[in-house]
Amino acid sequence: MTSLRALIFLAINLTLGADLAIAGEEPQPKYPPGIALANPIVGAEQYLLSTAIEGGSGVLSRGLRTILPPIYKADIAYVGDHKFITRHFDYELKEDVRFLRDDRNKPLLKLPDWVATDRTYHNGLLNLSIWGHVLYVGERGKIILNDKKYYHAADFDHGMAAVYYKDRDSEWAAVIGPSGKIKYGPFRNGEIRPFINKAAIVIAAKDQDDGKQCAFLLSSHGQRIIPPIYDFLQTSDGITFFARKDGKSCLMTKSQKVLAHFPDNCVEVKLPEKIDTNSLIPARFEDFNPIPKLKEPTSSSHPEDTSWGYCSAKGTVVIPPQFFGCDNFNGEQAQVYFKEKNSTGVKSVRIRRPDY
Numbered sequence: 001m002t003s004l005r006a007l008i009f010l011a012i013n014l015t016l017g018a019d020l021a022i023a024g025e026e027p028q029p030k031y032p033p034g035i036a037l038a039n040p041i042v043g044a045e046q047y048l049l050s051t052a053i054e055g056g057s058g059v060l061s062r063g064l065r066t067i068l069p070p071i072y073k074a075d076i077a078y079v080g081d082h083k084f085i086t087r088h089f090d091y092e093l094k095e096d097v098r099f100l101r102d103d104r105n106k107p108l109l110k111l112p113d114w115v116a117t118d119r120t121y122h123n124g125l126l127n128l129s130i131w132g133h134v135l136y137v138g139e140r141g142k143i144i145l146n147d148k149k150y151y152h153a154a155d156f157d158h159g160m161a162a163v164y165y166k167d168r169d170s171e172w173a174a175v176i177g178p179s180g181k182i183k184y185g186p187f188r189n190g191e192i193r194p195f196i197n198k199a200a201i202v203i204a205a206k207d208q209d210d211g212k213q214c215a216f217l218l219s220s221h222g223q224r225i226i227p228p229i230y231d232f233l234q235t236s237d238g239i240t241f242f243a244r245k246d247g248k249s250c251l252m253t254k255s256q257k258v259l260a261h262f263p264d265n266c267v268e269v270k271l272p273e274k275i276d277t278n279s280l281i282p283a284r285f286e287d288f289n290p291i292p293k294l295k296e297p298t299s300s301s302h303p304e305d306t307s308w309g310y311c312s313a314k315g316t317v318v319i320p321p322q323f324f325g326c327d328n329f330n331g332e333q334a335q336v337y338f339k340e341k342n343s344t345g346v347k348s349v350r351i352r353r354p355d356y
Helices: 002-024
Strands: 035-041 044-052 057-061 066-072 077-080 083-090 095-102 107-111 125-127 134-137 143-147 150-153 161-166 171-176 182-188 199-205 213-219 224-230 232-235 240-245 248-253 258-262 266-269 280-285 308-312 317-323 333-339 346-352
Touching: 035 057, 044 066, 066 083, 134 150, 171 199, 182 199, 199 232, 213 232, 224 232, 224 240, 232 266, 240 266, 280 317, 317 333
Parallel strands: none
Antiparallel strands: 035 044, 044 057, 057 066, 077 083, 083 095, 095 107, 125 134, 134 143, 150 161, 161 171, 171 182, 199 213, 213 224, 232 240, 240 248, 248 258, 266 280, 280 308, 308 317, 333 346
16 A cells, blocks of 8 residues: 555656646747748847748748748848848849848849848838949839939938939039939038938038038928038037037027037037036047046047047036047946057047036
8 A cells, every 4th residue: 555655656746747847948939830940030029030941041920920931041131111121042044133022922122132231111211222323112112213323322311311422523412302303402512411300411512612611401391490601510409509600619509599609629529419507518629738637548749639528518628638539428427538559549448427
């Protein structure tokens, strides 16, 4: 009897142990037939890149439903809006071919082999341009613009994108709309900054052929909100602007109301995302006497290597120029950079926010 009880006790414990062991293991995903494994796609949490036992690649949903069958090369790119760029070998053409496909594996557009595949849809348009060839594709795979005239193009934002081209006389920047046609410009020797709050800073040659540049704020409706009377403009929020005019520097609003005057030799700043009365603003200076304050490697014989410091939101110099570069404060600390002696290297350290 005792032996029977012992056998029953042993059997129960073995069964419980097996159940606990199984419970402690992570269940293996039940992939579709022929799929060996699947991994998340960077930038697309809702999809998995699948690898077939025979070596092809495809796409699965998080629920392990087949989105794209595993018949493509491994460089499948997710470009947003539930669309992918795939590549496979075409036996009739005897070469690899690329297609833009939707999440039902429907081919929307055959693509040239040179397209940039690290892009995503912006405002319903996909910028597949490379340097020297511009290509924009719409939501349904329709080509909006395919032109070698432009050598560079930005992503669409607020229904507009900056493009650049050259002719015999000069280089030009312009703003195009969703149709691919120029809406604003062109601006000679121009640079169009990203649109922020439906407006973009444009830096371009002045109308007079004197080699000088002007800066202005262009609205998404084509209005010059800030007129082209400034030499330089910067903004981080589209509300507050750092401006230079006739050798003078200031912080001002979009309506050109001056908030603070900065030193005349302050020629550039790194505006924080939000500016308040306690902000310390990284600022670059020209024509100054370097004042090394920290015992770090600097190149005092080259003032341009120590031209950055910090100003308050009122324009007062709080930390004199002594850095090769510096970042905005994150809480009580900021990263600053020094050019190392007898080297092309740059060393970075963190400094604490000073009391002032």
